[in-house]
Amino acid sequence: MDYDVVILGGGLAGCSVAAALARYNLNIAVIERNFDIAEDVAQFITTFVTDGTDVMDDSVYELLRDSHIPLLEYSRKGNFYYEKEPSLSIYDEKKDFEAALERIHRRGIQGARPVSREEAAAWTPQIKDSYQWIIRHENTGIISPYDMATALGEIASENGVRIRLEEEVTAIERIAHDEVRYHE
Structure with missing residues (x-):
């Protein structure tokens, strides 16, 4: 599937960007290598x-x-x-x-x-x-980064962002001047 925006990583930064971009009429995907979003921020309580x-x-x-x-x-x-x-x-x-x-x-x-x-x-x-x-x-x-990333990921998903879990990007390839492909 072709996307207008591909966000690599479903941590706090990736979910924040996804929630912010979900306001626009874009086809967006978050590619997360882990089983769930926010796993890497789960170690931080606040x-x-x-x-x-x-x-x-x-x-x-x-x-x-x-x-x-x-x-x-x-x-x-x-x-x-x-x-x-x-x-x-x-x-x-x-x-x-x-x-x-x-x-x-x-x-x-x-x-x-x-x-x-x-x-x-x-x-x-x-x-x-x-x-x-x-x-x-x-x-x-003070924030709870895990709760924040999870909530922002849910907001993004509810607004049409596709969250793709347990997928890892192994390479990014430039096809043309303004076109980029990623490989799973």
């Missing part, structure tokens, strides 16, 4: 969702800047765990702390601010007396 302060590259930051918006939308549609959860960043070096503050200011990251050790200790008792450069982030979160 994953941290950053506000971007810790991302050094500005172009990467731009890609994830508003990630909380679709995550919230998809978590409601797909019924998977996603919760905004404040977090702390603790820096051993003052220069790293100052660089993070500069990124926060330059990027206009909301809800990220320096806090004292005492303020951080009131929030979580694991704060050591030696910690002195701390930033509190209000716009971070």
